[in-house]
Amino acid sequence: MPRIYYIWGEEQYLVDEEINLIADKIENSWGGTPEVIYLDGDELTPAQLRERLEFSPLFFHHRLVVIKRPSWIEKIKVNQHIYQVIDDYCSRDNEGQTLVITAVKPNNSNPVVKLLGKNAVTIGCKKPDSRYLEKWLNEQARLVNCTLTREALALLIKSGQDLYYLQNLMGKLSLMIEGTVLDKEAVEQELEINQEVKIFKLTDALLIRDPEAALQSLNQLMLQGEHPVYVLFMMVKEFFNLGKVKGFYEAGLKSQEIAEATGLQEFRIKKLLSYQNRFTWSELRNLFQGFLETDIRFKSSGQDEKTILEALIIEACTKKQNLPNDRPMFTG
Secondary structure (H helix, E strand, C coil), X not given: CCCEEEEECCCHHHHHHHHHHHHHHHHHHHCCCCEEEEECCCCCCHHHHHHHHCCCCCCCCCEEEEECCCHHHCCCCCCHHHXXXXXXXXXXXXXXXXXXXXECCCCCCCHHHHHHHHHCEEEECCCCCHHHHHHHHHHHHHHCCCEECHHHHHHHHHCCCCHHHHHHHHHHHHXXXXXXXXXXXXXXXXXXXXXXXXXXXXXXXXXXXXXXXXXXHHHHHHHCCCXXXXXXXXXXXHHHHHHHHHHHHHCXXXXXXXXXXXXXXXXXXXXHHCCHHHCCHHHXXXXXXXXXXXXXXXXXXXXXXXXXXXXXXXXXXXXXXXXXXXXXXXXX
């Protein structure tokens, strides 16, 4: 069976399922349960990583080594020493050991990904669609001896929660309800209580220049497993919308006209209008330069992405004084 796998996917539950399937295949092939080891690719130096990947099958028939979402698998530029460790590993036989490296998204420009493309089995775990979620949720309900009403099922499908969250929620609900039917009211109440922080809590905090609230929201998003690149994308999107609304407002357009020009809903227009005086055009211009630099640092600096975002947030929340060239960035 293959000895190197590269598995990518935003839904960690599905990635873990693939890892479990690989462990099962090893057990069936080798006739014994493999030793499973998880390595933190970001905490280990190249020398330490090389040492951990060395294996002599003295106590176990087989070993399964998993490196979960190392930052170097997402970047365009990779530490040459890390690349050399993986390259050397791929050139060896590695009998008795299977290596799994996971990522959130496939970055085909990454040198290690290119290397794995030639030497590993690649498995892509696409985000589950509504049809998959319907079947999966009904099965999870069956496992806890419950059934879901159609309304409850629809609510869970639209919740946007990850599969691990939904799996835990099903277990909690099965213990809370009387009987075996999970209805909309039961699900709605628990979803409301356990609702995870949304990305808009972060962008709202940025718009009012509240660094403490913004950093707290960022920390929660990271704990939820939200990808830093997605967080940056949503920040850019929100301030891009702010710039468009600000420009059209200063050009004399009314809310309805701005909605028609931008495609944004009127309630979003009104919300952004309440923030548009908090940022000058010069500040917005500097902020978008910061967005670009942050994206570049994600891909090339090797720094922790959460730390990079924290610096960006502090910069965005800091009021700038006497900046030149305060002219509109967006024109209609």
